[in-house]
Amino acid sequence: MEKINTTKKMAARDLARGAIIAAVYALLTIFLAPISSGLIQCRVSEAMSVLPYFTFSAVPGLFVGCALANLLMGASAYDVVFGSLATLLAAYITYLMRNRVSKYLAPLPSVVVNALVVGALLTYVYGVGVSYWVAAGYVAIGQAIACFGIGLPLMKLLERFRDKLFGAS
Secondary structure, eight states, X not given: OOOOOHHHHHHHXXXXXXXXXXXXXXXXXXXXXXXXXXXXXXXGGGGGXXXXXXXXXXXXXXXXXXXXXXXXXXXXXXXXXXXXXXXXXXXXXXXXXXXXXXXXXXXXHHHHHHHHHHHHIIIIISOOSSOHHXXXXXXXXXXXXXXXIIHHHHHHHHHHXXXXXXXXX
């Protein structure tokens, strides 16, 4: 009987988990397209920014999901690249923070990083007609609504099923 390589099994599980996260992020963003982009936006899929608190698989998953959503929604090349990299950076920071600070701060990197990067994209790439700090402020408000207002309740729900969804911690 062939011995199962648990490392490969875990790698496949992590890859599948990341792919599911990417798909859900992209679908939510596209489905809610009218409120997912622009100067005044609330990208509901950003509630998923709490997922790196539970699993590293969410870091590449959120990045790929954001890149797909931006690409499929016709965002500029700068937005596809830098907006997606902002999500990657925020997700990685959240992952690094998971054992060092309160879980209630898990959404903070997504709010701050996206406000700074997407605010710049809106101002300098899309020319929304407001100053950088106003654009960053609007993005921060939308991110805070999605990440704290929806993300923290999502986190609370996921904690109940943590072992089944993400393995024992």
